[in-house]
Amino acid sequence: MRFNAPSGITPLQARLATKYYAYLLIPAFIILVFFVIYLLYQIRKRIRMSPEWLEAQKKRPTTYGDIEKTAKRLSLSKAEAALLWEICRENKTPNISHLIYNAAEVDKLFCARYAAMRQNGTAEKKITSLFRLRRKIEIQDAADTWITSTAGIPEQTKLFFLSPQGAQIRCTLKKNTAENMTVSIPRSLYNAESKPAPLSKADFVFATKSGMTYRFQTRVIRYSIGFDDDTEMILSHTNDLNQQTKRKSKRSDINVPCVFSAANEAHKKTKAHDGVLANVSGDGCAVITNLPIKENQRIRVSIMLSEKTYEAEGLIVSVRKNASNNTFSLGILFTDISDEARNRIFAYVYRYGAAQNGERNTEIKFCPSTV
Numbered sequence: 053m054r055f056n057a058p059s060g061i062t063p064l065q066a067r068l069a070t071k072y073y074a075y076l077l078i079p080a081f082i083i084l085v086f087f088v089i090y091l092l093y094q095i096r097k098r099i100r101m102s103p104e105w106l107e108a109q110k111k112r113p114t115t116y117g118d119i120e121k122t123a124k125r126l127s128l129s130k131a132e133a134a135l136l137w138e139i140c141r142e143n144k145t146p147n148i149s150h151l152i153y154n155a156a157e158v159d160k161l162f163c164a165r166y167a168a169m170r171q172n173g174t175a176e177k178k179i180t181s182l183f184r185l186r187r188k189i190e191i192q193d194a195a196d197t198w199i200t201s202t203a204g205i206p207e208q209t210k211l212f213f214l215s216p217q218g219a220q221i222r223c224t225l226k227k228n229t230a231e232n233m234t235v236s237i238p239r240s241l242y243n244a245e246s247k248p249a250p251l252s253k254a255d256f257v258f259a260t261k262s263g264m265t266y267r268f269q270t271r272v273i274r275y276s277i278g279f280d281d282d283t284e285m286i287l288s289h290t291n292d293l294n295q296q297t298k299r300k301s302k303r304s305d306i307n308v309p310c311v312f313s314a315a316n317e318a319h320k321k322t323k324a325h326d327g328v329l330a331n332v333s334g335d336g337c338a339v340i341t342n343l344p345i346k347e348n349q350r351i352r353v354s355i356m357l358s359e360k361t362y363e364a365e366g367l368i369v370s371v372r373k374n375a376s377n378n379t380f381s382l383g384i385l386f387t388d389i390s391d392e393a394r395n396r397i398f399a400y401v402y403r404y405g406a407a408q409n410g411e412r413n414t415e416i417k418f419c420p421s422t423v
Contacts, residue, residue, distance in 0.1 A: 110150045114140040118149045126152075126192050132185050139165045139182075155193055162186045163404040176391035183334060183398040187302055191264075201291045202233060202268060205258065211235060214255040214267075215246070219375045223256075226284065232273060233287040240376040242283035248272045254287070257296070265296040303333035304401040308356070312339055315350040315365050329355060330381065334398045336366060339382045340374075347371050351384060355393070357400055362393035 116137060123133035140148050143164055151157050162182065169179050199205060207228050212220040221241055227234035241247055248254040250272055257267045273286040310329040314322045328340040337353060345351075347368050355362045370383035386394075399405050 109147055111146050114145045114148045114151075118147055121149050122152055125149075126189060128185075128188070131181070132188065135181055135185055142168070152189065153193075155190070158186075158189060159402065163402070166399060166404045176395055179395045180334075180391055180398070183301075183395065183402070186402065187300070190302065198264075198295065199260070199266060199293060202270065202287075202289045202293065203228065203230065205233075209258050209260075211256045211258045213237070213241065214257060215375065217246075217373070217375060219373045220257070220381065221374065221376060223285070225258075226278070226282070232289065234278075235285045235287060236278075236282050237285045238376050239283045242275060242285075244375075247275075250274050254285075266293045267296055268293045301333040301335040301398070302401050303331045303336075305331045306400075310339060310356075311354045312341070313352050315352040327382075329353070332397055333401060334386075334394045336369075336383070336385045337364075339384060340379050341382060342379055344373075344380060345371060345382060350387075351382070353384065355397070357396050360396075362390070362396065364389040364393060 119133055119137045119140065122128075122136065128136065136148070139145070139161065143161060145151065145161060151161070162185075166179065166182060169182065205225055205228060207225055209225045211223045211225055213223055214220060221238060223238070223241075224236040225233060226236045252272055253269050254272050255267065255269045257265060259265045268290055269292065270290040271288045273288055276284045276286060278284050306329050308329050310327050311324050312327050313324045316322065325341065325343060330338040330340050332338075332355065337355070339351075339353060345368060347370060349368050350365065351368055352363060352365045355364060364386050365388035366384040366386045368382050369385045370381075372381045372383070373379075374381065
């Protein structure tokens, strides 16, 4: 066969030109492929940034991949991740990796699961695991919203003034402005000669709704009498807030009468004393008494919830005197409490089954509507 090359070009030159064009086409094709991939990526990215797509992701059912993502963020154990997967699967929960940021919806989810466990006769130890998981989620949520300045403390927060004598005096953050804080204090502290002098420093502690406790030291600006005849302490702001040790369990104020007695190895009955159960958690409580009881003593406390009395034995780990009324607050760590009692206390603290009318000592059969 005879090859007719263009005028002035030899057959060898024609073959070389063909290879040259091929070398140019290959990079061009690769560039085109990468351009198409980039174009598809941008389209996908734009779709995933659209409000419609994000909303659809929030509403879709939870997958195991969502559980793995959430477990990694919360540092959950395998058992905790498995329990969370069980909760989401049984309740047909929307995407948990989004829902986890909504504390109210998480509470509805766990409340519904608690009600189902009670109804199905689930073992109390597994119910305890449910509340432990709820607390772990709550602690992480609180860690994501740390308070870094006293300017961020919500008004009406209960503050406790720490006196040099070791007493905790209950106060209330009445007003919080950019300039200072106005704290409502007991008249007994206002009239006390030992109160912090203006321009001196004072120590306070407070707890957030999620149960995180903070301590701070700040300067007293002055004292005043409010328009409502309330005794007030005006404080300067500070950014030096120290987060205290995270409590294993969330606690709740209760302020109801209780009965306590000394505990002994033989479990023999001892003289009963009247007190006030100030707060309670699944792992301990605080009892107010007129008796000057010392730390490291064992004590038995009777706690009434839902018209049923539960017994718990514990160790007094702290004693604080309230100089204003000469009472003592006993901080008690439970050492012997039934799983049932602990879970009923957990339910009380989280209001799972609490009365709709606001009464905290009555249990009901239902929870808020779930998602």
